[in-house]
Amino acid sequence: DTEVTQTPKHLVMGMTNKKSLKCEQHMGHRAMYWYKQKAKKPPELMFVYSYEKLSINESVPSRFSPECPNSSLLNLHLHALQPEDSALYLCASSHNSVSNQPQHFGDGTRLSIL
Amino acid sequence: GQQLNQSPQSMFIQEGEDVSMNCTSSSIFNTWLWYKQDPGEGPVLLIALYKAGELTSNGRLTAQFGITRKDSFLNISASIPSDVGIYFCAPGGSQGNLIFGKGTKLSVKP
Numbered sequence: 001d002t003e004v005t006q007t008p009k010h011l012v013m014g015m016t017n018k019k020s021l022k023c024e025q026h027m028g029h030r031a032m033y034w035y036k037q038k039a040k041k042p043p044e045l046m047f048v049y050s051y052e053k054l055s056i057n058e059s060v061p062s063r064f065s066p067e068c069p070n071s072s073l074l075n076l077h078l079h080a081l082q083p084e085d086s087a088l089y090l091c092a093s094s095h096n097s098v099s100n101q102p103q104h105f106g107d108g109t110r111l112s113i114l
Numbered sequence: 115g116q117q118l119n120q121s122p123q124s125m126f127i128q129e130g131e132d133v134s135m136n137c138t139s140s141s142i143f144n145t146w147l148w149y150k151q152d153p154g155e156g157p158v159l160l161i162a163l164y165k166a167g168e169l170t171s172n173g174r175l176t177a178q179f180g181i182t183r184k185d186s187f188l189n190i191s192a193s194i195p196s197d198v199g200i201y202f203c204a205p206g207g208s209q210g211n212l213i214f215g216k217g218t219k220l221s222v223k224p
Contacts, residue, residue: 004156031210042202042214043157056209090156097210100145100164105156 003027004106006091012112015081021109023074023091029104031097032074034066035090037108043090049074050097081113117141120203120215126223127193135218136187137203145206146179146186151217152199160201161188198222 004025013019023032031050035043048056049068063085065077074091088108094101117140127133137146145164149157161172163179163186170177177188186205190197203215 006156033211042217043212044214045211048209048211050210056211092156094210100206101210102147102159102162103212104159105149107154107156110154 004091004093004104006089006106006109008109009107010110010112012114013078013081014114015083017081018077018079020078021076021089021091021111023076023093023106024072025093025104026072027093027104028071029093029095030071031094031101032068033092033094033103034064034074034076035092035105037088037090039087047076048097055097078111081111083113086111086113118203118205118213118215120218122218123216124219124221126221127197128223129194131193133190133193133197133220134187135201135203136185137205137215138185139205140184142183143205143207144183146177147204147206147212148175148177148186148188149202149204150199151202157202157204193220195222 007022034046037043045058046060047066052068063080067075090108092103092105094103120137147162148160151157161177166183167181168179174191200217200219202217204212
């Protein structure tokens, strides 16, 4: 079982819907990440939060809005998504955001945009 | 920009065979991580390497951090059916992000 929990596991939404993806970890990690993974591709970094502050935004469209309410939780708010946004969204956490810290991944949310 | 090449792209294994895959980069890294991803799951950390030349084992898995800090290999000895999956190398970038290789897909020989 992964120590990073993501909900929901699957999500189907229309292009006009607003939904949120949630991620939780209780390992005391202070860095949390969102990745997007298309089929047969490696994960691509979207956002990095370090000590609850956004430290990296990899030029992600504003229809994706991250939020880190506290050190254990990370949300990704979705609004007006496009069909090409259908993918597996992975959350990860690490002790901190220094480069030599291994990241631990959740099992992802499989998102389908109709 | 930095280039990260992972090979082979895919390979077929027969139970009991040894498997080898590697990643090379045009850039120097301080960390090399190896992950395995099964269908419907997130990547799982297999081995973390922190020093140039470091050789680390985890059961039947062995990985090395190249002396030049631009490459790493992962070996699996005496493969078993549950070794099937996608293996990613992921060196650590300067901002704490991971840069993933394109993956090596291990399948069972028909």
